[in-house]
Amino acid sequence: MTGATAARGGGAEPAGGPTGEKDHGIHLLQQMLRIRRFEERCAELYSHSLIRGFLHLDIGEEACAVGVIDTLSPDDAVVATYREHGHALARGISMRAAMAELEGKVEGCSRGRGGSMHLFDAATRFYGGNAIVGGGLPIAVGLALADHLQGRRVVTACFFGDGAVAEGEFHESMNLAALWHLPVLFCCENNLYAMGTALDRSESETDLSLKAASYRVPSWEVDGMDVLAVEDAARSAVETVRAGGGPHFLELRTYRFRAHSMYDPDRYRDKAEIEQWKQRDPIPLLAERLTASGVLTDGDLERIEGEVGAEVDDAVAFAEAGTYEATEDLERFVTSEPVRAGEAS
Amino acid sequence: MTTDDPIHTLSEAVNQAMDIAMAEDPDVFALGEDIEDPIGGVMKGTKGLSTKYGRERVRNTPISEQAIVGAAIGASLVGMRPIAEVMLMDFFAVAMDQVANHAAKLRYMSGGRTNVPITIRTSVGGGRQFGAQHSQSLEAWMMHIPGLKVAVPSTPHDAKGLLYSCIFDDDPCIFMETMSLLFTRGPVPPGRFGIPLGVADVKRAGDDVTVVTWGWQVPEALAAAETLADEGISVEVVDLRTLVPLDRDAILRSVAKTTRAVVVHAATQFAGPGAEIASLVGHELFGRLSAPVERLGAAYSPVPYAAELESLHYPERKRIAATIRAMA
Numbered sequence: 001m002t003g004a005t006a007a008r009g010g011g012a013e014p015a016g017g018p019t020g021e022k023d024h025g026i027h028l029l030q031q032m033l034r035i036r037r038f039e040e041r042c043a044e045l046y047s048h049s050l051i052r053g054f055l056h057l058d059i060g061e062e063a064c065a066v067g068v069i070d071t072l073s074p075d076d077a078v079v080a081t082y083r084e085h086g087h088a089l090a091r092g093i094s095m096r097a098a099m100a101e102l103e104g105k106v107e108g109c110s111r112g113r114g115g116s117m118h119l120f121d122a123a124t125r126f127y128g129g130n131a132i133v134g135g136g137l138p139i140a141v142g143l144a145l146a147d148h149l150q151g152r153r154v155v156t157a158c159f160f161g162d163g164a165v166a167e168g169e170f171h172e173s174m175n176l177a178a179l180w181h182l183p184v185l186f187c188c189e190n191n192l193y194a195m196g197t198a199l200d201r202s203e204s205e206t207d208l209s210l211k212a213a214s215y216r217v218p219s220w221e222v223d224g225m226d227v228l229a230v231e232d233a234a235r236s237a238v239e240t241v242r243a244g245g246g247p248h249f250l251e252l253r254t255y256r257f258r259a260h261s262m263y264d265p266d267r268y269r270d271k272a273e274i275e276q277w278k279q280r281d282p283i284p285l286l287a288e289r290l291t292a293s294g295v296l297t298d299g300d301l302e303r304i305e306g307e308v309g310a311e312v313d314d315a316v317a318f319a320e321a322g323t324y325e326a327t328e329d330l331e332r333f334v335t336s337e338p339v340r341a342g343e344a345s
Numbered sequence: 346m347t348t349d350d351p352i353h354t355l356s357e358a359v360n361q362a363m364d365i366a367m368a369e370d371p372d373v374f375a376l377g378e379d380i381e382d383p384i385g386g387v388m389k390g391t392k393g394l395s396t397k398y399g400r401e402r403v404r405n406t407p408i409s410e411q412a413i414v415g416a417a418i419g420a421s422l423v424g425m426r427p428i429a430e431v432m433l434m435d436f437f438a439v440a441m442d443q444v445a446n447h448a449a450k451l452r453y454m455s456g457g458r459t460n461v462p463i464t465i466r467t468s469v470g471g472g473r474q475f476g477a478q479h480s481q482s483l484e485a486w487m488m489h490i491p492g493l494k495v496a497v498p499s500t501p502h503d504a505k506g507l508l509y510s511c512i513f514d515d516d517p518c519i520f521m522e523t524m525s526l527l528f529t530r531g532p533v534p535p536g537r538f539g540i541p542l543g544v545a546d547v548k549r550a551g552d553d554v555t556v557v558t559w560g561w562q563v564p565e566a567l568a569a570a571e572t573l574a575d576e577g578i579s580v581e582v583v584d585l586r587t588l589v590p591l592d593r594d595a596i597l598r599s600v601a602k603t604t605r606a607v608v609v610h611a612a613t614q615f616a617g618p619g620a621e622i623a624s625l626v627g628h629e630l631f632g633r634l635s636a637p638v639e640r641l642g643a644a645y646s647p648v649p650y651a652a653e654l655e656s657l658h659y660p661e662r663k664r665i666a667a668t669i670r671a672m673a
Contacts, residue, residue, distance in 0.1 A: 079419075111456020120455035127422055128455065132446050138412045139447060142419020142427075149374060149401060149425065156419075169442070172412035179407065333457035334491045335590075336515035 022295045026304070028070065028227050029290060032062040032283050033308045035086040038095060041312050042085070042102060042116075046262050050320070051102045054131075055116050058086040060225075060257035063282035064189045065090045067230025068157055068250070071238045077125040077147075077156040079140040082117035083189075083256075084129035087159055092124045095315035105322030112325055113333065134167030136160060137186070141173050144182035144247075155241045157185045157234075163194030165208055174215040177247040184247040185237055186212065189224060191256045196268045212249035224254030225280040228289075257281070350502075350532035358501035358533045359390045359466070359522060362508035363428060365537050367398050370426065373512060374402040376413055377430025377466075381405045387432055388468050388527055410440035417463040418448050418517075424462075426512055431467045434521065435481050448517040449492030460515040464508070470648075471561060471611050471659055472525045477647035480655075482560075482611040485618050487519045488588050494542055495588040497521040499563035501531040503586055506540030514542060523561040523611075543590030547599065551581035554669045555599040557622055558609040559585045562660060566609055569666035578673045588618055593625060600626050600634075605672050607639040609660050614642025636672040641665060 039059050045051045058065065065086040069078065072091075080087040088098055093109050101108025102116050110120045117131040127143060130136040140158030147154050164170050165188065177184045194202040205211060209219035218240075222233045230252060237248040255277040259266035290296035353361070366373045375391055381400055385392030395403035406413050410431055417427035431440055444465070451461050470480035487495045494516050498504035504522070511518035548563060549570050556566040563584045570580035583599050585592060600606045606626050608619035619640035626638050641660035649655050 077423075106456075108456070110454060110458065113456040114454045118454040120451075120458055122422070122455075122459055127419075127459075128451065130447075132442055135415075135442055135447055138415020138443060139419040139422070141412060142416035143422060144419070145416050146420035146423045146425045149420070150372075150423075169411050169415065172407070172409035173415070175407060176409060176412045176416065180404075333453045335494065336452070336460060 025286070025290045025295045026300065028066055028231070029283070029286050029296070030304050030308065031066045031070070031090055032227065032286065033304060034095065034311065035062045035065065035089055036283060037308045037312050038089060038098070038315070039085055041316060043258075043262070045102070045316070051116065052104070053115050054082070055262045056083040056260065057258045058083050058256070060277065060281065061189055061191060061254045062086050063227035063230050064187065064224045064252040064254050065159070067227045068159075068185070068187050068234040070231055071235040072155065072157060075125070075152065075154045076238075077127055077140075077143045077154065079127050079136040079143065079156065079158045080129050081133075081136065081160055082129055082131040083161070084119055084159070085116070088119040088121070088126055088129070091121075091126045093119060093121045093126060095311050096318040097121070099315040099319040100322045103319040103322065104324065105319055106325045107318065107322040134160065134164040134169035137164065137169050137173035140184050141177050141182060144177065144184045145180065148180070148182055153242055155183050155185055155238050157187055159187045159189060161194070162188060162190040162192065162199055162208060163202065164188070165211060166194065166202055174212060174217055174247070174249075178215045178217050181246040183241045185234070185241050186217070186247060186249040188249065188251045189254050190251050191254050193260070193269070195260050196264065198268070209249060209251040212251075217247050217249045218245075219249040219251065221251045221253065224252030225282045225285060227282055227286050348532040350534045352530050353501050353533040354528045354530050355498065355501045355504045355522070356389050356527045358505035359508055360392060360394070361533065362505045362512070363391065363394060364397070366426070366509060366512045367394065367402065369537070372425045373428065374404070374420075374425065375428040375430065376404045376406050376416060378406055378408055378413075378432050380430055386430065388522065388524065390430070390466060390522065410436050411443050414440040414443035414448065414463075414465060417465070418443060418451070418461060421461050421463045422451070422459055426462050426464070428464045428466060428512060431465055433479050434467045434469045434483050435478050437467065437483055437486070444493070444517075445490045449490045452516070453492060461517045462515045464511040464518045464520055466508070466520045466522060468522050468524050468527070469560070469611070470524050472655065474650055474652055474655060475648075476650045480648035482643065484521060484588055484610075485612045485616065488618060488621070492517065493589060494518045495521070496542060496586065497523070497560035497588065498586060499523070499526060499548070499560050499584050501529070501533045503540060503546070503584075505533055506538050507542070507586060509537065510539040510542050513539070518542070521560060525561055526564070529564070540586065542587045543592055545583050545585045545592035545595035547581060547595070548584045549580065549582040551579040551603070553579045553603055553673050554605040554607065555581045555583060555603045556607050556609055556665065556669070557583050557585065557596055557599075559588065561611050562609045565660065565662045566665055568662040569669060572662070572666050573669055573673075576670070578669060580669060596622060596626065597629050600630055604633060604635040606634075607641060607665070607668055607672070609641045609665055611659050612642055613645060614640055615645045617642045639668050639672060641668055
């Protein structure tokens with residue numbers, strides 16, 4: 001065990017010690033704040049019906065996306081879930097393209113066809129939000145298989161929640177990735193609830209890293225509220241995976257501060273439990289550490305908040321100035337060549 | 346058909362298409378259960394390919410249909426052209442999340458920002474007493490999911506050309522290999538050729554009644570047409586070859602001429618592909634038909650094991666002939 005991370009299953013211990021570099025610490029803080037403020041604005045826009053459908057907020061879990069994705073190179077790939085705004089922003093999808101997508105505009109990263117759960121951007125190798133629990137795991141295995149077959153030394157980071165562990169696709173994917181020794185970093189964001197069902201009512205074995213280890217996949221339990229711990233574990237795992245070490249598994253222990261989705265009245269969790277986790281909010285946690293170590297000084301936080309706020313305002317303005325797709329394009333993009341209307345339907 | 350082309354089975358034709366595709370494009374690879382030699386696929390479709398191209402490119406998988414199809418999808422997102430084998434079409438039920446929710450939708454959900462160029466080969470049972478879970482013709486299920494293309498060859502020639510086209514198509518293609526036709530023989534041109542997806546083939550020209558069909562039922566319809574020719578009834582057999590894209594023009598051209606149509610398929614008749622085609626014909630040729638469009642599909646039951654029952658389950662040449670006789 002090193003710090004907030006426990007290893008299991010034969011993997012090398014991740015290198016301990018936070019990176020002390022000033023710019024880097026501030027960068028992590030800024031990334032988490034970008035996600036937080038973006039999503040807070042999303043909730044507001046949802047209440048004004050500018051964002052519709054399902055909206056799953058990542059608030060409270062930002063350290064997972066930021067800590068892992070920060071360790072990836074531009075050639076690496078990311079597969080995410082329906083709670084993926086944070087991952088998309090951390091990966092480099094612009095806030096403008098993400099917000100326009102949420103508002104269903106052509107300028108969105110998925111042309112308004114996807115919405116909140118289907119942000120997609122091949123240019124940043126972000127292969128999608130995905131609204132099927134567990135559905136992204138086999139696809140991540142395939143991306144890694146292609147990288148293996150084509151001789152690229154890159155990593156596919158695949159994010160999913162604790163709920164996905166109950167799906168068959170989790171088990172098929174862990175087995176196949178391990179069997180074929182593929183470069184996948186499985187990142188399980190364990191927020192203790194599969195939608196509204198607590199982990200111990202959803203899993204006969206609540207130790208999720210043990211499940212991964214049973215497939216001979218080296219596994220680590222990581223404090224998912226501590227972005228530096230996440231980053232340390234991820235960096236070490238990514239290096240090992242990239243070097244040909246086969247798939248690895250990070251169980252990121254985290255918590256969502258908001259309900260599962262905007263439709264969820266959140267009646268299954270104790271208010272006290274939520275409050276207790278909020279004491280470990282990853283953003284103040286990092287800010288306090290950076291302040292204590294002298295990295296974050298007077299005015300820094302206000303400056304960052306100002307920059308982030310301006311970026312969010314700009315993204316909202318961009319989205320609201322965006323255009324809706326022409327209705328005659330309803331059946332575009334179903335297949336590669338436009339099939340004549342009525343021909344195949 | 347007169348041709349100097351070499352004679353092969355449909356299974357050999359499938360094998361040739363994959364062999365040629367793998368030889369010309371290193372991004373083509375195959376994955377599935379028992380596809381490596383010495384088995385070479387339970388239906389022998391991949392026989393010899395792992396020996397020729399190695400087990401990296403022709404790889405056995407665990408019995409994990411979701412992972413097979415999902416891995417194919419993932420690899421296709423970066424431009425590879427995987428050929429996944431789902432051993433029997435019934436097993437699509439296990440893989441359907443990846444087929445319906447991912448392969449079929451990724452292009453659309455991303456606003457056209459990715460292709461999903463996978464081919465899923467699958468064997469379709471029926472007529473061999475394989476029972477309810479090894480015999481289903483599920484093409485209607487595939488047709489009902491926008492984004493999938495569906496090919497069902499009836500001859501070795503078509504199998505080779507259609508599979509080659511599927512492999513190099515940029516969309517997910519379901520390639521159905523009818524088991525009862527896999528070892529039937531026919532001429533197959535050597536070398537590389539593709540048959541465009543969405544182009545039907547008139548397998549027999551005729552004037553009185555059009556049979557619209559595909560796959561297994563094509564030789565049954567041709568046999569019925571032969572019988573009826575002796576009775577003075579001229580039957581045209583339109584082999585759709587692909588159900589998506591659907592060659593509406595070929596169907597309407599033929600029925601406009603004959604004014605009578607019967608749609609025949611091994612899929613369940615209720616809510617089957619025949620309903621769509623009958624609706625198309627009825628709508629487009631309303632007032633020009635000499636008889637209501639007839640449909641002959643599988644009975645509304647799981648496929649029975651008992652031979653006496655199974656032979657009644659699917660349409661076959663005698664029932665096709667009787668139906669045509671009654672409407673001609």
